[in-house]
Amino acid sequence: MGNKKIQFIDLDSLNPKNVVVKLSAILKRYLIGEKINIYQEIKNIDLELPIYEKFKSNFSRSVINWILNNINYGQITSYSEIGKKLNSKAYRVIGSILKKNNYPLIIPCHRIIKGDGTIGGFMGKSNDSWQRNLKKRLLRIEGIDIT
DNA sequence: TCTTAAATCGTTG
């Protein structure tokens, strides 16, 4: 009861062919500060992720593809900037689309913040929440401080 | 700097 000890898994001791191990290794590299492109790293392992499953419409795919092609590690942009690039004023719609992202980090929606420089929503939550704090921490890892 | 109101438009039911 009171004397449980936390067991840490030694990733290096596990079968490196296991996709979970591979994913863990990628995440580990990211979390310790290596400036990797997680989306590219995912492509290199034997795993197909249905990242477009939730994005059927032309507009939503344009948003996702624009982010994947233009926003790299350590870079941020805003919902309105994406709108301008896509010739649309549907700023809130862009937020609604990113809300459906089932693959945060892989589709790096944590790098999309509000136009006024504040953090904006993350993982469905637009109010104060652990999700928004996580978004700040991810950006902090990438060298960006959002107050 | 706050707080509020209105504009905005693709998606959803």
Add this chain to the structure above:
DNA sequence: CAACGATTTAAGA
């Protein structure tokens, strides 16, 4: 077709 938003802009206190 109306209602909804991970937003934005402007206006007022």
